Amino acid sequence: METQTHHSVLARFGYALSDPVRSRVLLALREAPSYPGELAELAGVSKQRVSNHLTCLRGCGLVVAVPEGRRVRYELADQKLGDALTALLDVVAVNDPECCCTTKADHIIGKACC
Numbered sequence: 001m002e003t004q005t006h007h008s009v010l011a012r013f014g015y016a017l018s019d020p021v022r023s024r025v026l027l028a029l030r031e032a033p034s035y036p037g038e039l040a041e042l043a044g045v046s047k048q049r050v051s052n053h054l055t056c057l058r059g060c061g062l063v064v065a066v067p068e069g070r071r072v073r074y075e076l077a078d079q080k081l082g083d084a085l086t087a088l089l090d091v092v093a094v095n096d097p098e099c100c101c102t103t104k105a106d107h108i109i110g111k112a113c114c
Helices: 006-017 020-031 036-043 047-059 079-089
Strands: 063-068 071-076
Touching (some): 020 063, 020 079, 036 047, 036 071, 047 063
């Protein structure tokens, strides 16, 4: 197992949160370990799609798969991730719509992007 540097961990965490499905999965796992079928239902996507996102989250080192017979339960790799998600939910972000673009189509050269 490889230990990640601070900036690498933040980059992986940011990438994981950049997708709404992965964000929903992480928030669900913050509450309790779960199974792919349950996570797919909570996220409102197919089991295949949630499985792809779980593979990504495992690759980022944010979740672990725990075999249980023929099933696999997923949980956060570290409880501190749950604490970090809780802290992020308490953050109030204030943005200026004049300088923040949300898509490449909205990008204006010289303007800051989130």
